[in-house]
Amino acid sequence: xxxxxxxxxxxxxxxxxxxxxIQRSFIWNREQIYGLYDSLFRGYPIGHFLFWKAIGTDxxxxxxxxxxxxxxxxxxxxxxxxxxxxxxxxxMFVLDGQQRLQSLYFGVEGVYEGRDLYLDILSGLQEDE
Numbered sequence: 001x002x003x004x005x006x007x008x009x010x011x012x013x014x015x016x017x018x019x020x021x022i023q024r025s026f027i028w029n030r031e032q033i034y035g036l037y038d039s040l041f042r043g044y045p046i047g048h049f050l051f052w053k054a055i056g057t058d059x060x061x062x063x064x065x066x067x068x069x070x071x072x073x074x075x076x077x078x079x080x081x082x083x084x085x086x087x088x089x090x091x092m093f094v095l096d097g098q099q100r101l102q103s104l105y106f107g108v109e110g111v112y113e114g115r116d117l118y119l120d121i122l123s124g125l126q127e128d129e
Contacts, residue, residue, distance in 0.1 A: 005040075009108045011092070012069045012101065017051070020093045021065035021082050026073060026102050033103040033117060049097035056085030066093060069102055071110035 011017045039046050054064050064085040070077065085091060094101055107117045 005104065008101070009105060012105050013109055015068055015091070017092045017094060017101075018066040018068055018083075019079075019098055020052075020054075020095070021067065023067070023079075023094070023098050025077070025079055026070070026099065028099050028103055030112060030117070032099075033106065033112065036100055036103050037107060037117075046100060047097065049101065050095040052093045052095050054085055054091055054093050056087050056089045058087035066091065069105050071105070072114075073102075073106060073110070073112045075113070 008017065036046060054066075056064055065082045066085060067080045067082055070080055106112045111117075
């Protein structure tokens with residue numbers, strides 16, 4: 001995984017990159033997550049990400065709510081408790097790419113349905129390099 005992606009995973013773990021309250025719940029299945037990692041390892045494009053740097057204010061009419069990424073997925077999982085961006089606090093909000101980033105985060109930092117995710121990188125056919 002490239003340096004930028006590893007830095008992004010670190011920023012998610014440390015709470016610098018979060019999900020705006022308007023984001024839906026995580027919905028990808030295990031096969032979609034494996035497909036994402038397969039694309040990464042093969043050097044295929046995985047799409048773009050769109051971030052918004054938000055800065056909190058003390059104005060009660062402009063409250064910005066967000067959710068952290070989750071480290072453990074279960075089908076009945078609800079979105080994590082929302083937090084409020086404090087005055088002068090800044091965070092990067094994911095506007096596009098939540099499913100992909102959350103999937104990558106499960107593979108690097110978390111668990112999916114109580115299990116670690118892994119890929120057998122030696123399992124492909126030789127001509128399928």
